[in-house]
Amino acid sequence: MPRIYYRVETYLYVWYCSYIMLQSHAFIHTRREAPKDEPSVNAQLLARGGYIDKLTSGVYTLLPLGLSVLSNIARIIREEMNAIGGVELLLPALHPKELWEETKRWDSVDDLYKLTDRQQREFALGATHEEVITDIIRKRSFSYKDMPFALYQIQTKFRDELRAKSGLLRGREFLMKDLYSFHADEEDRKKYYEKAKKAYGKIFKRCGLSVVVAEAGGGSFSKEISHEFQTPTEAGEDTVIWCTKCGFAQNTELAQARGGEKCPVCGNVLAEIKSIEVGNIFTLGTKFSSAMGAYFTDRSGSDTPMVMGCYGIGLGRVMGAVVETNHDDRGIIWPRELAPFAVHIVPLGGKEKKSSARVAKAAQVLYAECLKNGIGVLYDDRDASPGQKFADADLIGATWRMVVSEKTLAQKGCVEIKRRDNTKTKLVSIKNVGKLL
RNA sequence: CGGGGUAUAGUAUAAUGGUAGUAUGCACGAUUCGGGUUCGUGUGAUCCCGGUUCGAAUCCGGGUACCCCGACCA
Numbered sequence: 484m485p486r487i488y489y490r491v492e493t494y495l496y497v498w499y500c501s502y503i504m505l506q507s508h509a510f511i512h513t514r515r516e517a518p519k520d521e522p523s524v525n526a527q528l529l530a531r532g533g534y535i536d537k538l539t540s541g542v543y544t545l546l547p548l549g550l551s552v553l554s555n556i557a558r559i560i561r562e563e564m565n566a567i568g569g570v571e572l573l574l575p576a577l578h579p580k581e582l583w584e585e586t587k588r589w590d591s592v593d594d595l596y597k598l599t600d601r602q603q604r605e606f607a608l609g610a611t612h613e614e615v616i617t618d619i620i621r622k623r624s625f626s627y628k629d630m631p632f633a634l635y636q637i638q639t640k641f642r643d644e645l646r647a648k649s650g651l652l653r654g655r656e657f658l659m660k661d662l663y664s665f666h667a668d669e670e671d672r673k674k675y676y677e678k679a680k681k682a683y684g685k686i687f688k689r690c691g692l693s694v695v696v697a698e699a700g701g702g703s704f705s706k707e708i709s710h711e712f713q714t715p716t717e718a719g720e721d722t723v724i725w726c727t728k729c730g731f732a733q734n735t736e737l738a739q740a741r742g743g744e745k746c747p748v749c750g751n752v753l754a755e756i757k758s759i760e761v762g763n764i765f766t767l768g769t770k771f772s773s774a775m776g777a778y779f780t781d782r783s784g785s786d787t788p789m790v791m792g793c794y795g796i797g798l799g800r801v802m803g804a805v806v807e808t809n810h811d812d813r814g815i816i817w818p819r820e821l822a823p824f825a826v827h828i829v830p831l832g833g834k835e836k837k838s839s840a841r842v843a844k845a846a847q848v849l850y851a852e853c854l855k856n857g858i859g860v861l862y863d864d865r866d867a868s869p870g871q872k873f874a875d876a877d878l879i880g881a882t883w884r885m886v887v888s889e890k891t892l893a894q895k896g897c898v899e900i901k902r903r904d905n906t907k908t909k910l911v912s913i914k915n916v917g918k919l920l
Numbered sequence: 921c922g923g924g925g926u927a928u929a930g931u932a933u934a935a936u937g938g939u940a941g942u943a944u945g946c947a948c949g950a951u952u953c954g955g956g957u958u959c960g961u962g963u964g965a966u967c968c969c970g971g972u973u974c975g976a977a978u979c980c981g982g983g984u985a986c987c988c989c990g991a992c993c994a
Binding site for chain 1: 953
């Protein structure tokens with residue numbers, strides 16, 4: 484096997500397209516056993532697959548594979564947020580105390596990380612960004628003609644959780660997409676709210692998550708109903724009642740009825756399920772705009788506080804929820820759009836046989852074929868046994884596994900392809916692989 | 921913060937108060953090549969501080985970290 488050829492290829496392509504990778508250079512370190520301090524399925528499989536590494540309780544490194552999946556989630560979110568007119572920006576994580584005092588939240592938000600600098604100035608690490616975004620708005624002038632608009636970011640949130648747990652499901656530091664919408668009146672805000680709700684539905688569908696849209700209380704912001712996007716799974720720490728017939732759902736804090744009772748909408752029997760809250764949307768009303776002075780000039784020329792909405796998705800939590808609901812005993816089964824690689828090429832054969840040279844050559848052609856078609860590929864160039872390669876492929880969970888071996892080549896120069904979520908294998912000629920995908 | 925548990929090589933685990941062992945990983949040499957091949961060699965550990973003892977991974981005290989249940993989660 485012309486190893487030097489691979490190295491050159493690695494550097495050439497990796498610099499330009501990070502999604503094309505030789506496994507020996509991809510910093511993928513799988514492990515046979517789960518760390519003993521990770522009881523949750525998502526953390527175990529992600530750690531074993533080489534996706535994450537725990538630094539301390541509730542704080543995780545996203546290793547290259549993990550970053551790849553997270554970037555895919557971020558890409559989907561960006562596309563759907565842009566589609567409803569969201570404009571991306573990036574707010575600071577370090578917030579001055581004064582800002583949080585304006586809304587009286589410096590003392591009332593319990594999980595705010597607070598710190599003091601060398602000049603005794605006090606700061607918070609952003610647990611949420613209503614104050615910061617509203618500050619930006621109030622410093623600028625807006626006409627009713629500018630309304631509505633929506634800004635979002637994907638940023639690290641810090642929350643001093645009393646108890647972090649369940650791997651990526653409840654961390655102290657995590658990435659969140661938060662979108663804030665600004666409206667001239669409540670009616671417009673409601674219209675946008677429904678748009679956002681639909682966009683959220685698309686996002687979770689593309690992420691391979693089934694969600695129940697549950698009504699919830701408005702929390703400290705509002706008396707109005709908010710909505711939580713809940714992924715049903717035993718691994719969840721929330722409980723919702725859910726009507727499988729009409730779709731009505733409420734979290735149990737809000738719900739009058741319980742599981743087994745009748746749906747207040749259609750009369751069907753309600754289910755009570757455990758779930759993970761992967762996203763939520765709620766109104767802010769004029770709470771922040773009034774408190775901080777975020778106004779626009781209405782038609783009559785008078786200053787009017789903007790009506791605001793807020794829409795959040797925890798990206799790490801989405802990733803954890805996907806693993807909780809998409810795996811088997813061998814590893815993660817990524818939904819197509821989230822997989823770090825579409826194709827995992829697995830050549831089989833010893834390194835110094837004539838046959839294995841043929842295998843390597845065919846695998847390279849397959850690799851090139853994938854590149855040509857813009858397909859993200861992981862190429863297992865390691866000198867490892869078939870069993871080890873298969874085990875790692877299952878653990879990593881790329882969408883397609885493509886095995887090249889003497890056996891497959893004997894069948895008219897074919898490769899064996901198999902989807903990670905399926906046990907069936909199929910022989911396909913290398914030329915047709917690009918077309919097939 | 922209340923309650924419970926755990927802490928030994930990179931990882932997972934053994935060890936009556938008396939030589940810290942095994943597997944895996946990693947390195948080297950062979951071997952094998954469709955489900956974590958096999959063999960050999962090497963590498964590498966008792967969370968921290970103190971106490972008891974001739975002697976502590978082991979017993980005691982105090983820390984620290986991690987996990988679980990609860991409270992918290994706008």
